[in-house]
Amino acid sequence: MTTATTNRQWLLARRPSEAVKPSDFEYQEGPIPTLADGEILVRTIYFSYDASQRIWLTEDGGYMQPIQIGEAMRTVGIGQVVQSLNPEYPIDSLVEGFMAWQDYVVVRADGPMPLRILPVADYPLSWHLGVFGVAGLTAYFGVTDGLKVKPGDTVVISAASGATGSLAGSIARAMGAKIVIGIAGGADKCQWLEEKAGYDATIDYKNDNLTERLSTLCPEGVDAYFDNVGGDMLDTLLLHMAPQGRVLICGAMSSGYTDVQLQGPKNYMRICTHMLTVQGIHLFYYHDRLQEGIEELARLVKENKLYVEENLYEGFEKAPELLPTIFSGKAPGKLVLKVSDPS
Ligand SMILES: NC(=O)c1ccc[n+]([C@@H]2O[C@H](COP(=O)([O-])OP(=O)(O)OC[C@H]3O[C@@H](n4cnc5c(N)ncnc54)[C@H](OP(=O)(O)O)[C@@H]3O)[C@@H](O)[C@H]2O)c1
Missing domain, CATH: 3.40.50.720 (NAD(P)-binding Rossmann-like Domain)
Structure with a gap:
């Protein structure tokens, strides 16, 4: 159960027609969302940066619903469960899945990709967005x-x-x-x-x-x-x-x-x-084979056959400024933003 009262958010302020810019988003502080049946409240820890986020900003949205003006920007992320109306996702679990650029986000387990409960492992948590994501x-x-x-x-x-x-x-x-x-x-x-x-x-x-x-x-x-x-x-x-x-x-x-x-x-x-x-x-289309892929990737990492590079940034305020860099020459490897610590 969270005692926090403020939910920092980056909302879509205008739909970009060309390259996405930081000014396409506006900062707002909102209330902590409340849950309906089956829903899970997650405190976000890491945001992933993916080129497909630009597709979600089009009128069409591509393979997902378009993000509407006034909505928090969607992201794949890692977070920690703070309230849960789904017994399969107990409080304190670390999870990976579709989230948004806000401190507290309501997620469901029945989306197009499973909401994955992350194992305790001997590699950085953020790797679940890169090599194991x-x-x-x-x-x-x-x-x-x-x-x-x-x-x-x-x-x-x-x-x-x-x-x-x-x-x-x-x-x-x-x-x-x-x-x-x-x-x-x-x-x-x-x-x-x-x-x-x-x-x-x-x-x-x-x-x-x-x-x-x-x-x-x-x-x-x-x-x-x-x-x-x-x-x-x-x-x-x-x-x-x-x-x-x-x-x-x-x-x-x-x-x-x-x-x-x-x-x-x-x-x-x-x-x-x-x-x-x-x-x-x-x-x-591989949603039911993810575990197989993760095990094979883990084996390759263990055998030193995969080199894992992460460009890790920190600070919720940086969320909009990092998105355009995907298209303008970011550093090699996986771009990730850390916005809080796990408890
Ligand atoms: N189908 C799927 O399920 C799926 C899943 C993940 C990713 N993807 C796709 O995979 C691609 C790469 O994504 P990522 O996450 O691996 O990369 P990323 O880490 O986001 O980096 C983007 C890459 O694109 C290159 N790039 C940017 N603009 C370019 C241009 N005009 N011409 C040539 N290269 C350009 C950049 O390198 P340079 O500095 O060398 O230009 C950079 O390596 C994207 O198209 C993404 O949509 C698809």
């Missing part, structure tokens, strides 16, 4: 189940320094790939990928000629492409796929996610002529 699980199921990476494959991963890509490379390596190539913006990020994140080679999409580098690094074509970027990069990759290669559509960072309607690839006839397999991935 959406990023790690998408990387794991994307490489294994989506792309079906196998020994000898030439694998390319875009947005490779991001939360997902920085793990997907090592997972592909663990599956026996012959060479794992990461695409990232800038020499520093490429160096980080090769020195820390286990990539064999990199392409700096801001300074290199993508076509030339792919021809040099993948003379026999790309067997598996993990696409986080879409747009022109996907079009170029389609021209470099090996016959019967596999493409996983995971995201479209190049679009900025300002609209849910995007132009498809121009070179899509390569899918026909090279008999490519193009598959999407969305973690909602």
Whole structure:
């Protein structure tokens, strides 16, 4: 039971039409919400930063309800149960799931993803948002189940320094790939990928000629492409796929996610002529396999086969200013904001 009386909140003040800005949100202090049947009151501890938050800010909302003006900004987060009308979520449990940019948030267990009770473990709690959260699980199921990476494959991963890509490379390596190539913006990020994140080679999409580098690094074509970027990069990759290669559509960072309607690839006839397999991935479809993924990721971490990088910020007041950095060149790894301590 909480004795707090103030609930700090960041509400959507206006719907952005282009890049999201901190001024699109306004600060407010509201009351602590009350619960209806089955609901759980959670005190938030960590906020995750994900490109898909920009999709939820569109009129359409994409794959979730759009966030309405005056509503607290939705986020994936970690928090602690302070009141509960659901016996499966006792008070003091640490949980991960959909929350909002506020101190106290009402959550339900019957959303599109399970509200996960987090185990006591010998790694940082915030890793449940990164390597053991959406990023790690998408990387794991994307490489294994989506792309079906196998020994000898030439694998390319875009947005490779991001939360997902920085793990997907090592997972592909663990599956026996012959060479794992990461695409990232800038020499520093490429160096980080090769020195820390286990990539064999990199392409700096801001300074290199993508076509030339792919021809040099993948003379026999790309067997598996993990696409986080879409747009022109996907079009170029389609021209470099090996016959019967596999493409996983995971995201479209190049679009900025300002609209849910995007132009498809121009070179899509390569899918026909090279008999490519193009598959999407969305973690909602793996909701009943999450534990399996977490166990495999934990094994890879334990065997030192995965390098985990977190950019951890602190302070509730920073919530809006961090969101645009997802699209404007954040540091490698998983971006997380700590807003309170567990009790
Ligand atoms: N389908 C799913 O279930 C699912 C789950 C998780 C993530 N995703 C998708 O995966 C992608 C990456 O998300 P994340 O959380 O791993 O990354 P993140 O940590 O949020 O970082 C964003 C990444 O995107 C890159 N980027 C930004 N703008 C770009 C542009 N115009 N062209 C090329 N790269 C750009 C940035 O690197 P540079 O500095 O190198 O540009 C950075 O590495 C997103 O598209 C996201 O929607 C999908």
